[in-house]
Amino acid sequence: MRLSDMGERAVVSELLKKFGIGDVDDCAYISVGGKILAITSDTVGVETHMVPGASYADFGWYACAVSMSDLASAGAKPVAIVSNFTLPPEFDLGDTLSIAEGVNDCARHFGCRVVGGDTKEGKSANVGITAIGIVDGRPMKRSDARVGDVVAITGEIGRAYSAILKIREGVWGKDEVYDVMRPMPRIYEGIKLAELAHACIDMSDGVYISAHYIADASGVGIEIYRDDIPLCDRIMKMCEKGRASIDDALAYGGDFELMITIPEDMVRDAMAVLDTLTVIGRVVDKNLGKVLIVDGEKRPLPLAGYEHFKHGDKGGCKR
Amino acid sequence: MRLSDMGERAVVSELLKKFGIGDVDDCAYISVGGKILAITSDTVGVETHMVPGASYADFGWYACAVSMSDLASAGAKPVAIVSNFTLPPEFDLGDTLSIAEGVNDCARHFGCRVVGGDTKEGKSANVGITAIGIVDGRPMKRSDARVGDVVAITGEIGRAYSAILKIREGVWGKDEVYDVMRPMPRIYEGIKLAELAHACIDMSDGVYISAHYIADASGVGIEIYRDDIPLCDRIMKMCEKGRASIDDALAYGGDFELMITIPEDMVRDAMAVLDTLTVIGRVVDKNLGKVLIVDGEKRPLPLAGYEHFKHGDKGGCKR
Known part of the structure; x- marks a missing residue:
C-alpha cells in the first residue's frame, strides 16, 4: 500500500x-x-x-x-x-x-x-x-490527563492561520511571515507548568486534533468550549467579515501554544504564574466522548488537522 | 556559491x-x-x-x-x-x-x-x-592523538570495497550485499579501547582520509605503513589479479572498523583484550607531515575518500 x-x-x-x-x-x-x-x-x-x-x-x-x-x-x-x-x-x-x-x-x-x-x-x-x-521532576505527557482536570491553553489562537490567509490573498508583510515562520515556543511556560499540570501537548497541529491526541493517549473524554478559546484580533476580524471560519482556524494550528490538563484546584496557581493561560474545556469520562460545545450546543469534536502524505493542496506551508 | x-x-x-x-x-x-x-x-x-x-x-x-x-x-x-x-x-x-x-x-x-x-x-x-x-569515563576523540602513539586498527580492510567491485562487475550474491549493507559496528571494541587508547575514529570514509582526520584534529603528523594494513582475502585476490588496487580499497572505506592511536606501551594490553587489533603506523611531529610508507618508500598520504556534493559517479553506494 x-x-x-x-x-x-x-x-x-x-x-x-x-x-x-x-x-x-x-x-x-x-x-x-x-x-x-x-x-x-x-x-x-x-x-x-x-x-x-x-x-x-x-x-x-x-x-x-x-x-x-x-x-x-x-x-x-x-x-x-x-x-x-x-x-x-x-x-x-x-x-x-x-x-x-x-x-x-x-x-x-x-x-x-x-x-x-x-x-x-x-x-x-x-x-x-x-x-x-x-x-526537572516529572515530564508532562499527552497520556497523563485525568477525569476532573480542566483543559487550558497558553496564548491566543489563529495568528499563524490568519497570516497564511493573508499570504494566500496576496496582501501581507513581514509581520505575517514572522507569525508563521518565527514562532516562539513556550519553553518558560512549559517548565513552570510541569510543576502543576498533568497532560500537555503543543498545538502546532491544531487545537482540535491536539485535544483528540490528549483524550486518545489518556483514555479519557474531553469537552472543549469553543466560545472560550481566545482568538487573536486579526483572525477575529477576518471571521467577522466572513473571510475565515473559526473552525478552520482551530483546526489549522501553527501557533505553537501549549494545551494542558490541570486539576481544577491548581489552575488558579498556574494562572498566578502565567497570565497567558485560559481554561477552554474539561476532561471527562471516556464514555462521554470528545465533544465541542458551541453556543451551549454539543457537537462532535472535529477530527481535523494537517496530515502529511494525505493532502492535495499544502497551501504553501504546513503551518 | x-x-x-x-x-x-x-x-x-x-x-x-x-x-x-x-x-x-x-x-x-x-x-x-x-x-x-x-x-x-x-x-x-x-x-x-x-x-x-x-x-x-x-x-x-x-x-x-x-x-x-x-x-x-x-x-x-x-x-x-x-x-x-x-x-x-x-x-x-x-x-x-x-x-x-x-x-x-x-x-x-x-x-x-x-x-x-x-x-x-x-x-x-x-x-x-x-x-x-x-x-563510562573519557570519550575517545579524533583530536586526542599524541606524538609517540602508535596507530592501530580493528579487523580487516577491503570487505565493502571488494563487494562493491563484484556488484559493479555483475557477479555477486547475498554475501556481498551483507558486506556492504550489514556492517557490524565495533561497539564492544570501542568500549574496551576507551580505557587504553587516545584518539579514535571510525573508518567508514576510508583508511587514508581517517588518518588525515586524526592528524588534522590533533595537530600532529602521521605515518601509515601500507604493507602492514590487513586486507581481506577477497580484495587481496582481486589485487593480485589486477582487478583492484590496494590504494583504492584503502581510500574507499565502508568497513566500519576503528582506527585508534594508543601509547606504545598500552598496545600489548589492548591486543590481549582484542585479538583483532593491528598496528599500522605511528603518530609523529606535525612538521613530519602525513606520510604513507610503501616498500620502505615515503609518499604523501593520499587525501582520498568519499565526499558528498562533489562527485559525478556515486557507484551505486556511498560505501
Missing part, C-alpha cells in the same frame, strides 16, 4: 508498532544519571514549510522552533541541538549558512546550542532537528 | 563555524547528571546508499549501523535511537516497515532501542538516525 493511501497518522502508528513504542508523546524519555532526558526530532522542508517572503534564516528558526516546542510540551529545559541538513548539490552556500544562522539564533534564544549534525546530499532541502532537554 | 562547487567537507567546515563548533568529532558530547552523553546523527538515502540486491531491511540496518559506528568510535554504550523517515507519498508501506525492522534489529543487536522519531514527506526516501550513548 502506498503511504499516500494511508496518511501520516496511520503510517506512524504502524511504525510505532514495529519499533515497539507504546506511549506516543511529543518527546521520548530516557533516564541518565538520575535525570530524565527528553528527546525530540522533527524534519521540515524548504518546499513544504517556507512561505513566500520568508528568508532562509526564518526557515532555520522555524526548523529549530518545531523541536523546541516539543520540549516545551514536556516541561523540559533545552540543552543541546543536533542539526541535520539534506541539500541538493545546486543549493547555495549563502542560503545554507542563513538556514544555519536561523537554527542557531533559535537554539541560543532558548539557552542551548547546536552541538553537532550531519550534511548530506538529497533531492530536496530538508532540515532535521533533534533537540535534547532535561526535565 | 553552489554546494557542488565546494564539496561536503568545505560546506561542513562553514557550517561548523556558523554554529561555533570548534572540536569536530564523530560524536557531540554533553554532560548530564555526572555522565557524558555521546550524540551522533547521520542521514542515509535509498538512492545513494542501497546496492542492487539489498532489501529495505538491509538498508534500515545500514542506516542505524552508521550512527552506531560513531558511538563505537567514542567508546560509548548505545542507549537510545531516534529514527527520522523522509518518504515520498508513493513509497510502499511494506517497504517502510522493512526499513524500520532493519533499524530495530540493529538497535537491539547493540542493546538499545528506538525511542522515537518523525515521519515526513519528501522527494527522496531518507532515513536519519540520531543515536545516543553513554561514555
